[in-house]
Amino acid sequence: MPDHLGVPAAGGDAVPDTGAASGFVRFDQVSVTYGAGTAQAVPALSPTDLGFAQGDFICIVGPSGCGKTTLMQTLAGFLKPTSGTVSVAGVAVTGPGPDRGVVFQHAALFPWKTVAANAGFGPAMRGLPKAERQARVEYWLNSVGLWEFRNRYPYQLSGGMQQRLAIARALANEPDILLMDEPFGALDALTREKMQEELHAVWKRRGMTVLFITHSVDEAVYLGTDVVVMSQRPGRILQRIAAPFARLAGERDIRRIKAGADFVTLREQVLALIWGEGGG
Numbered sequence: 001m002p003d004h005l006g007v008p009a010a011g012g013d014a015v016p017d018t019g020a021a022s023g024f025v026r027f028d029q030v031s032v033t034y035g036a037g038t039a040q041a042v043p044a045l046s047p048t049d050l051g052f053a054q055g056d057f058i059c060i061v062g063p064s065g066c067g068k069t070t071l072m073q074t075l076a077g078f079l080k081p082t083s084g085t086v087s088v089a090g091v092a093v094t095g096p097g098p099d100r101g102v103v104f105q106h107a108a109l110f111p112w113k114t115v116a117a118n119a120g121f122g123p124a125m126r127g128l129p130k131a132e133r134q135a136r137v138e139y140w141l142n143s144v145g146l147w148e149f150r151n152r153y154p155y156q157l158s159g160g161m162q163q164r165l166a167i168a169r170a171l172a173n174e175p176d177i178l179l180m181d182e183p184f185g186a187l188d189a190l191t192r193e194k195m196q197e198e199l200h201a202v203w204k205r206r207g208m209t210v211l212f213i214t215h216s217v218d219e220a221v222y223l224g225t226d227v228v229v230m231s232q233r234p235g236r237i238l239q240r241i242a243a244p245f246a247r248l249a250g251e252r253d254i255r256r257i258k259a260g261a262d263f264v265t266l267r268e269q270v271l272a273l274i275w276g277e278g279g280g
């Protein structure tokens, strides 16, 4: 295990090592206060250091309102930090860009466009040649099992299929980084597990870097190479824990992995941290 991962902070006041010293993605002392300077100022995120490597799958968990989305939005470029710097490959983030794809809890699809046109939206906006656009749409719709539905409209898809389309649309831009904010939160338990398997398979195949917010500790421990646990608002990182399951080699059986003793132990460890903060 790399020595910056999974090492509990020694003593209550010790600062957890979050891997910020090196990294493809870096948050350096990033803090956010909404309405800074006004009487209604809301400190959402304490100065935060976090760094991760290309190909990492970082899952963020923590109590409701602790600043998870806020942290992600600074990397997406939707939100300027009140202090500190977010950088990708050494370049400061100053706004949104096609290198960072975003998937929200509710698939924000274009209802008047077909499945194929939704998936091809990003490449079309970027002016890619038609043949390349079509190739990407076909590849990604196949990847998420929606190619045969390419001529349908979003309202003709189930909730799970809409969410798969939202993921395909983000991936069709072939972003280096995929940002996912509770992407499976609105799905039923069975569909959610299927989506976890599918996302894991795509990540394994493409090796993109993922920052993934979830309220499901089970999901975080299953999908993440690292689980980052945040404190109550204004959020700070309590602990970063390495999770071995995402990089397990060979055939995967999601039910068996989740029922295994190692998985249950890690899930309980993360849950205890969150419950110590007043719940998820």
Ligand SMILES: Nc1ncnc2c1ncn2[C@@H]1O[C@H](COP(=O)(O)OP(=O)(O)OP(=O)(O)O)[C@@H](O)[C@H]1O
Pocket (backbone or CB within 6 Å): 034, 035, 042, 043, 044, 062, 063, 064, 065, 066, 067, 068, 069, 070, 071, 233
């Ligand atoms: N635009 C805003 N203006 C003022 N306060 C905000 C704004 N957006 C978020 N907040 C506050 O900042 C805090 C952090 O919000 P954020 O959405 O980042 O939390 P979260 O951890 O993602 O929450 P949840 O798990 O419930 O989705 C919350 O207290 C929220 O009310």
